[in-house]
Amino acid sequence: xxxxxxxxxxxxxxxxxxxxxxxxxxxxxxxxxxxxxxxxxxxxxxxxxxxxxxxxxxxxxxxxxxxxxxxxxxxxxxxxxxxxxxxxxxxxxxxxxxxxxxxxxxxxxxxxxxxxxxxxxxxxxxxxxxxxxxxxxxxxxxxxxxxxxxxxxxxxxxxxxxxxxxxxxxxxxxxxxxxxxxxxxxxxxxxxxxxxxxxxxxxxxxxxxxxxxxxxxxxxxxxxxxxxxxxxxxxxxxxxxxxxxxxxxxxxxxxxxxxxxxxxxxxxxxxxxxxxxxxxxxxxxxxxxxxxxxxxxxxxxxxxxxxxxxxxxxxxxxxxxxxxxxxxxxxxxxxxxxxxxxxxxxxxxxxxxxxxxxxxxxxxxxxxxxxxxxxxxxxxxxxxxxxxxxxxxxxxxxxxxxxxxxxxxxxxxxxxxxxxxxxxxxxxxxxxxxxxxxxxxxxxxxxxxxxxxxxxxxxxxxxxxxxxxxxxxxxxxxxxxxxxxxxxxxxxxxxxxxxxxxxxxxxxxxxxxxxxxxxxxxxxxxxxxxxxxxxxxx
Amino acid sequence: xxxxxxxxxxxxxxxxxxxxxxxxxxxxxxxxxxxxxxxxxxxxxxxxxxxxxxxxxxxxxxxxxxxxxxxxxxxxxxxxxxxxxxxxxxxxxxxxxxxxxxxxxxxxxxxxxxxxxxxxxxxxxxxxxxxxxxxxxxxxxxxxxxxxxxxxxxxxxxxxxxxxxxxxxxxxxxxxxxxxxxxxxxxxxxxxxxxxxxxxxxxxxxxxxxxxxxxxxxxxxxxxxxxxxxxxxxxxxxxxxxxxxxxxxxxxxxxxxxxxxxxxxxxxxxxxxxxxxxxxxxxxxxxxxxxxxxxxxxxxxxxxxxxxxxxxxxx
Numbered sequence: 018x019x020x021x022x023x024x025x026x027x028x029x030x031x032x033x034x035x036x037x038x039x040x041x042x043x044x045x046x047x048x049x050x051x052x053x054x055x056x057x058x059x060x061x062x063x064x065x066x067x068x069x070x071x072x073x074x075x076x077x078x079x080x081x082x083x084x085x086x087x088x089x090x091x092x093x094x095x096x097x098x099x100x101x102x103x104x105x106x107x108x109x110x111x112x113x114x115x116x117x118x119x120x121x122x123x124x125x126x127x128x129x130x131x132x133x134x135x136x137x138x139x140x141x142x143x144x145x146x147x148x149x150x151x152x153x154x155x156x157x158x159x160x161x162x163x164x165x166x167x168x169x170x171x172x173x174x175x176x177x178x179x180x181x182x183x184x185x186x187x188x189x190x191x192x193x194x195x196x197x198x199x200x201x202x203x204x205x206x207x208x209x210x211x212x213x214x215x216x217x218x219x220x221x222x223x224x225x226x227x228x229x230x231x232x233x234x235x236x237x238x239x240x241x242x243x244x245x246x247x248x249x250x251x252x253x254x255x256x257x258x259x260x261x262x263x264x265x266x267x268x269x270x271x272x273x274x275x276x277x278x279x280x281x282x283x284x285x286x287x288x289x290x291x292x293x294x295x296x297x298x299x300x301x302x303x304x305x306x307x308x309x310x311x312x313x314x315x316x317x318x319x320x321x322x323x324x325x326x327x328x329x330x331x332x333x334x335x336x337x338x339x340x341x342x343x344x345x346x347x348x349x350x351x352x353x354x355x356x357x358x359x360x361x362x363x364x365x366x367x368x369x370x371x372x373x374x375x376x377x378x379x380x381x382x383x384x385x386x387x388x389x390x391x392x393x394x395x396x397x398x399x400x401x402x403x404x405x406x407x408x409x410x411x412x413x414x415x416x417x418x419x420x421x422x423x424x425x426x427x428x429x430x431x432x433x434x435x436x437x438x439x440x441x442x443x444x445x446x447x448x449x450x451x452x453x454x455x456x457x458x459x460x461x462x463x464x465x466x467x468x469x470x471x472x473x474x475x476x477x478x479x480x481x482x483x484x485x486x487x488x489x490x491x492x493x494x495x496x497x498x499x500x501x502x503x504x505x506x507x508x509x510x511x512x513x514x515x516x517x518x519x520x521x522x523x524x525x526x527x528x529x530x531x532x533x534x535x536x537x538x539x540x541x542x543x544x545x546x547x548x549x550x551x552x553x554x555x
Numbered sequence: 556x557x558x559x560x561x562x563x564x565x566x567x568x569x570x571x572x573x574x575x576x577x578x579x580x581x582x583x584x585x586x587x588x589x590x591x592x593x594x595x596x597x598x599x600x601x602x603x604x605x606x607x608x609x610x611x612x613x614x615x616x617x618x619x620x621x622x623x624x625x626x627x628x629x630x631x632x633x634x635x636x637x638x639x640x641x642x643x644x645x646x647x648x649x650x651x652x653x654x655x656x657x658x659x660x661x662x663x664x665x666x667x668x669x670x671x672x673x674x675x676x677x678x679x680x681x682x683x684x685x686x687x688x689x690x691x692x693x694x695x696x697x698x699x700x701x702x703x704x705x706x707x708x709x710x711x712x713x714x715x716x717x718x719x720x721x722x723x724x725x726x727x728x729x730x731x732x733x734x735x736x737x738x739x740x741x742x743x744x745x746x747x748x749x750x751x752x753x754x755x756x757x758x759x760x761x762x763x764x765x766x767x768x769x770x771x772x773x774x775x776x777x778x779x780x781x782x783x784x785x786x787x788x789x790x791x792x793x794x795x796x797x798x799x800x801x802x803x804x805x806x807x808x809x810x811x812x813x814x815x816x817x818x819x820x821x822x823x824x825x826x827x828x829x830x831x832x833x834x835x836x837x838x839x840x841x842x843x844x845x846x847x848x849x850x851x852x853x854x855x856x857x858x859x860x861x862x863x864x865x866x867x868x869x870x
Contacts, residue, residue, distance in 0.1 A: 069772055092777065100775035107773075112766040115785045117863060126784070127774040163864045179774055 018084060020045045020219040021066065021187055026078035028058075028065055028243075035061050036243045038078070043187065043219040048210070050222040050234035054266070054467035055438075058243040059223045063191045066221070067105055068095050083186065101131045104180030106209075108192035110173035114164040120175045121160020124148060127179040144182065151178045151208060169331075170201035177208065184216055191223040198330035198494065203538040206233060225467070227270045228497075228540035231255060239263045265469060271542045272472035273501045274479035279322045285488055286319035286342070286456055291351035293337045311337035313512035314351070319456070319490060324482065326503035326520060327492045328535070334512040335492050339460055342490070344371055355456065372401035375449035379461035381441035385433040392429035395419070395448040402452065418447040421484065423477060439470035443477065450485065457489040463498060475502055496539045500524050508532045556860060556867050563856045567849055574845045575627070579620050582838045595832075606636070632839040637831045642839045645824065650843075652722055653813075653821040656736050656743070657805035663744035664751055665798065671748070672755025672794075677782060679760060687752070694749025703742035703815040710738060720817035739816045743809055747801050754797045758790040765789070791862050799855035803848040807840075 019042040028036035036058045043049045051059040064070055066080055068087050080087040082102065090098070099105075107113045114123060124144035129135055135143075145155045151174040164172055173193065180188060190209055194202035210233060213220040224230060230237055231251065238248040239262065247260040258264050293312035311334045319325050329335050340346045342353055344366030353360045355370045375398060378384045385394055392415050399405035406414055416426040422443040433441060442462065449457050463471045475498065481487055493499050499506055499520070506523050508516040508531065516529040527533045590606040591598060611619055626633060632642035675687040711719035717738050725732045762768065763786055771781040810822030821840060828836040860866045 067773060069769065096775050096777050098775070099773055105773040107766060107770060109766055113770045115767045115771070115789065116865060117788050118785075126776075130775045130780075165865045176770065179770070 019043060019081075020047075020083060021221070022079070022081040023062070023066070024079045024081070026062070026065060026076060026080060028061060028070070028074060028076045030071060030075075031073045034243060035074075036065070039240070039243070039245050041238050041245060041248060043221055045186070045219055046213070046217045047235050048213060048220045048222060048233055049236045049238060050224060050230040051238045051240055052224055052227060052230045052266075053240035054225065054469060056242065057240040059225075059240050060191055061243075062240070063105070063189050063221065063223050066187075066189060067099060067103060069099075097131070100127050100180070100185070101183045102185050103187045103189065104183070104185040106173070106176050106180050106188070106190040106193045108195050110169050110176055110196060113176050114172055116164055118163075119160060120148070120153075120158070120162050120164065120167070121145070124175065124178050124182055125160075127182045131183055144178075147178045147182045148175070151175075151181070151212070152204075153178070168201075169197055170205060173197065173201075173205055174208070177205075177212070181212055181216065181218075185218065187219045187221065188213060189221045189223070192225070193222070194229070195224070195226070199496070200330065200534060200538040202229075203540070206540075209233075226540070227267060227468070228542045231542055232540045239266065267542065269468040269472035271497070272468075272475060274475050276324060276479055276502070276504065277483045279320070279324070279504050280486065282320040282323070284318055285321040285323070285356065286490075287352075287354045287357075288318070288338075288342065289316050289352050289354075291315045291338070291341060291353060292349045293334070293341050293346070294349045295337075310512055312341065312348070315509075315512070315514050316351075317507060317514060317517060319488060321455070322486050322488055323505060324487070324503045325490050326499040326506035327490060327509060328494065328496060328499050328506060329509035330494060330535075333509045335509055336460070337512075338509070339376075339458055339490075339492055343374060343376060343458065368401060372398070372452060373455040374458065375452070375454040375456075376458040376460060377442070377445045377449050377462040379464050381438045381445060381465060384445060385441065387433055389433075390429065391419075391431055391433065391444060394433065395429075395444060395451050397448060398452045398454075414451055418451045421450060421481065422447045437470075439466060439473060442466060442470075442474055446474075446477070446481070450481070453485070455488060457487060459489055459491045459493075461493055462491075464493060464495060471498070478502060496524075496536065497541065508535070559860050559867050560857060563853055567853045570849050571846065574849070575624055575842060576620070578838060578842055578845065579623060580616075582834060582841070609634070627839075627842065633835045635828075635833055635836050637828070637833045637836075642836050645836065646821070646839060646843060649819060649821045649824045651725065652736075652819055653806055653809070655732070656740055656809065656818070656820060657802060659733065659736055659740040660743035660747065660805050660809075661798065661802050663740055664747040664801065667744065667748035668751035668755055671752040673759060673782070673787070675752070675756045676759035676763065677779075679763075684756075688756070691749040691752050694745050695753075697746070699742055699746050700811045700815055702745065703739070703812055706738050706742055707815070720815070722818050736818075739809070739812050739818060742812050742815070743805055747805070751794065751797055751801070755790065755794050758793045759786055762786045762789045788862055792859060795855050795858050795862070799851050802851050803844070806847055807844045 021043040023042070024040045026036055026039040027034070039058070039062055041049065041051070051062060053059050061070075065076060066087065068090070070076070076088050078088070082098070087095070087098070114120070121141055121144050124147055125137070125140040128143050128147075129137075129140045141160060145160060148158060148160070149155060153171060153174050158167070158171070164175070167175065188209070193209065194205050197205060206229060209220060209222075212218065222230070222234060234251050236248065236250050237254050239246050239260070241262050247254065247258065247263045254263070255267075258267065291312055292310065292314055294308040294310050297307040297309055313334075315338060327335055327338070337346075341348050342360065344353075344360035347361055347364065355373055358367060358370050360367055360370045360374075395418055396405075396411060396415060399411070405411070415429050419426055419428055424440065424443060424447070428436075433444070436444065445462070463474050466474060478487075479502070491499060491503050503520050505518065506520045507514050508523070508529065510531045516523060516527065516532045518528075523532060524536060527536055590603055590612055594603060594606060607613060611622060614622070623633075630643055632646065634640065635642050635645055638645055671687055671691070675684045678684045707719050710716045718735060721735070723731055723735045759782075763782065768781055768785060771785045772778070776784065807821055807825065809820060810826055812818075813820040813822045821844075825837065825840050828840070
């Protein structure tokens, strides 16, 4: 008998079908990963297993946990089961904990809810033990800490402590590291793996990250649009995948583009000794406010036609540097010039320079006004021009921009909600291209996209490099993307640039220890064509 | 926490100082001579001079401000021109009606609003929620003087459970006083409760959608346990804000209800003093109300910090 056996599970919410005929099984001590793109139903499969489905959900089929069909249990029996036999870890550690309760109280609650006879003190002792087990020893992380006093990775450890406190048979982890930095991600994945092994738990991992899947899972389940398209033992599936969707998914994850040759160097952007301080709230009422140095004495050049990458973990100062380059904020010292002209003069951005730079942001949903049509959205940068094109010239510019990014001129009259995430990001690129900027900043521009869409956008960028000789600064935490889409890369840590060199050289032989850590922590996808024995070691 | 409290206290003192300066200069200095304003255009020069001396108008503005603030601090609010008695006594008398009435109404409003809001939120979209929200809509829409008159009609005239108006005073005992204030307190409380219940419901619904509520369910808590243990306290911040605002309103804004029930409260005092151009009383009552608003805000700030540990760090 399997630990968990889902058979012919179908799920609809009101009339919409979410899952169709899903079957999979997990044995004791086994790590199974469900993977797929957004909308594939992987998270819903996890929630169905917890029987924590949204209102209006209707399921058919069976979810057997150690011989009990969870779909047939009443709410009281399910409450006894959740947290006790099945534990769950969620994607967003920043919001998964109650901000008003201490971590000790929250972990102790997970223990006491299933054992009310246990005294408060005894529950807290056990909570402390569990927290130590997940890497939060009591001498550094006393039970009295509140969630806001911990980092994202530490909070995720608390969530894991709550999930494993009762030694459940099955642990479900829904995108447990998606919101974390690469080095933290590696630690959390190792922790999950260790705990599963020590307790003999079954671990059901939900993740979109195929590199994580390939590295961790004993078996892989690939889902698309609510159906399982392929599943099998990891090594076998990686070498003998049969379904075209699985192949496409793995190919898209490791997608490589070939950039055209960069033109001969000619300085475009010059950043010299830039320092950016943010004021901290005053510690005492009349004392001087403190400062946080987000960018510390950073210097670099970007040549015309160069594709420059900027990588680093959250809080390293990437965004502060981006805002400074765009002239959105004043720097405390140093100069930033584009073609020799400063981006910021006196107290405001220099419009003459500003109109030569455009930016594409991460969120394809949030970066557009939903009440404007596409033609108005993508012509917004025209406001920067002294005499913006009008009439036929404007229409021609819109058509050109839309064709360049792979949409049709007829799309100009549509609203943004009529497009998919990938199409929206194309429109964001059209908005950046329309005034033919000399420099484009891509701020995590492909991070929110599914792998197949991401591959298409990367192809589009490579094509645009060919057609427009783009110069860009590509800011990302995703090393594999930066590796293929840039010529040169900067590595940033704690406000400073610690490494700067041609992309391939940096990845092949990193010089700074931090760069080495980053590259080691990032899970790389083993090459699909290779025999598994040659795949990357760990 | 102590540090936070001290900082809030300092800001309270600063606010009060600024408020007293504004009130003093707006009422006393700006519109010409208060003495002639109080006595009207037909006043005798001697009376005018006497009043000016009594009010201390012959002193400089700075001296007068200091004398006024010094008086306020030592409990001497000056003498009312119309009543010819110390303002402090008049206000104290009225405050003995208005303050208990405000607290009574606030307690009722909270007692009604919390269960109503929680009930509606926990049954979102179902009949109980829709019924409750309809009732609160009605509570907000019905004018409180009409509602007060209905209360008088039913409970005082028909059922004779309560007096139709007036206040017996506290000399006859606490319960007799409370009994006399019940109808006005209910009339004041219901519209406030309707607003508060709506705030409670929407705040709780926001919290119920949070990730940590799902975490609580995944731990094995039932929906009800999750709501009481993790939802309620997180939903309190907006509710506390509204309670703070409501208290300030109830203390002085109850003039219509005081009129309907013929209660000698602060609202009527302000109204009468303004009609009688008794600026000393107006000034003192306004200062008192400002004081109460600032103190209530201070208490609400402390309550925020008691509820939310993240605020204790904030400066």
